Amino acid sequence: MPDITQAFATPAYWQQFEDLTVGVARVVFGDPAPQKVGRQGQSQGGLDVLVTAEDGRAIGIQCKRRDGLDQENRSKVGGVITREILARAIEDVETHPAKLDLFILATTAKPDTIIQNEAAMISSDRRKAKKFAVMAWSWGDYEAALNRDDRLQNDYYRTVAQGLTGAERDTLMLGLFAEAFLRPAFRDRLNCEHPDNFKKAVEDTQRVLATGELVDREGRMVRRLAGGLRSLSDDSLRSGMETVCARLDKFRATLVNAERVGTVSQQSDWFLFHDRNIQDALEAARREVVTALNSVLSKGGLALLPER
Numbered sequence: 309m310p311d312i313t314q315a316f317a318t319p320a321y322w323q324q325f326e327d328l329t330v331g332v333a334r335v336v337f338g339d340p341a342p343q344k345v346g347r348q349g350q351s352q353g354g355l356d357v358l359v360t361a362e363d364g365r366a367i368g369i370q371c372k373r374r375d376g377l378d379q380e381n382r383s384k385v386g387g388v389i390t391r392e393i394l395a396r397a398i399e400d401v402e403t404h405p406a407k408l409d410l411f412i413l414a415t416t417a418k419p420d421t422i423i424q425n426e427a428a429m430i431s432s433d434r435r436k437a438k439k440f441a442v443m444a445w446s447w448g449d450y451e452a453a454l455n456r457d458d459r460l461q462n463d464y465y466r467t468v469a470q471g472l473t474g475a476e477r478d479t480l481m482l483g484l485f486a487e488a489f490l491r492p493a494f495r496d497r498l499n500c501e502h503p504d505n506f507k508k509a510v511e512d513t514q515r516v517l518a519t520g521e522l523v524d525r526e527g528r529m530v531r532r533l534a535g536g537l538r539s540l541s542d543d544s545l546r547s548g549m550e551t552v553c554a555r556l557d558k559f560r561a562t563l564v565n566a567e568r569v570g571t572v573s574q575q576s577d578w579f580l581f582h583d584r585n586i587q588d589a590l591e592a593a594r595r596e597v598v599t600a601l602n603s604v605l606s607k608g609g610l611a612l613l614p615e616r
Contacts, residue, residue, distance in 0.1 A: 316451050316465055318416040325373045326356050328464050329414050332453045333369060335460050335529065338362035354400025365409040370397050372415045389417045389444065391426055398430070398442060408440040419446040456531040458520065474541030481520065481540055482608045484533050485549065485601065488516040489613055494598055498590055499581060503574045510560055517553045548604035555600050559593040566590070
């Protein structure tokens with residue numbers, strides 16, 4: 309199901325662009341407190357933001373707000389990044405005392421395949437030499453992060469985020485719920501599921517319904533729309549999603565009880581059902597969850613999910 313995305317204006321001032329970069333780095337790399345480097349007038353060694361990623365990597369970011377000229381020679385954002393600019397940025401960062409694993413040249417420029425490929429080739433050569441990798445961020449990367457994280461929008465583009473109508477926000481939230489259910493856990497037969505992965509998928513789906521936070525299998529944030537089903541403005545949609553939530557809770561409770569009494573167990577990497585009736589009952593209960601969700605998606609004018 310396609311996402312509904314918004315375009316965002318680039319920051320008017322370089323300080324605002326640095327601030328936004330801190331927020332985007334927090335979302336992309338899972339660092340709760342990225343650090344701005346130094347202050348205006350101090351030597352920064354080519355870096356504006358330092359990040360410690362969830363996986364432990366040290367990441368340095370240099371921010372460049374690119375300006376070009378329109379046909380009337382007025383300043384506009386979006387000037388191109390050249391190979392020379394990228395090379396100079398890397399040279400500057402080499403003087404910084406931080407031991408980096410990754411350097412990002414972050415810009416307000418439009419996406420440019422040439423520069424992205426150049427950064428990839430440079431990065432490959434540098435890894436062979438045991439030096440930090442290189443990446444280029446364009447404004448498209450910022451918009452992607454803003455569109456998948458509701459809090460980021462509210463922190464830096466409050467007027468844009470609040471400008472959505474209730475119906476528009478409901479559509480975004482229902483799209484998020486649909487995305488959460490597009491998992492093998494709601495399509496494949498239960499006896500083909502890995503128990504631990506399956507249970508984690510169900511828990512993560514319950515989390516989306518409750519909080520609006522969608523994470524992947526490794527727990528990394530994919531998208532976030534604060535509030536979950538409680539934030540739906542349409543009463544009928546909210547009531548419908550409460551039914552979905554209740555049926556999902558019932559399904560999970562039935563599975564847990566079946567494991568407790570021994571009618572379902574784990575053999576190697578698969579569920580083992582000792583009672584065909586309980587397997588059929590669980591399959592039916594899971595279908596009811598998807599059917600209930602499709603009823604809500606239909607009311608909201610969204611595409612339905614496939615049902616087994």
